Amino acid sequence: RWARQVCRQRIFDALSANIDRNAGNILIDDEWNLILIDHSRAFAKNETPFLDEITQADPEIFAALKALDEATLNEHMKPWLFGKGAVKDLLKRRDKIVERLQGLIEKRGETAVFPFDLS
16 A cells, blocks of 8 residues: 555646655654655646656546546646646657657556556
């Protein structure tokens, strides 16, 4: 469960271009839930930070990433994304994440990339 949360954190930070994830802005509650705080530097630059650190995921988030589209982002995220190309930039980062995971699947196999039992 912990490893799954860390993998999702890495994907979230890469997707949101959060260039400032560090131990000082991660909280852990009594049940070992990861709580991400301080997103003040997210979306500040159009880069995909920590992409190389994405080595695993779960099938659920992988499917959600692939299903993410411009219309949905415009509907739910547009008020918080600044700049004309912000939604398209987010989708480009999504594409890089999906491409990375797809490459890892081809190289190492689905079992190695999706090791988490979701049952």
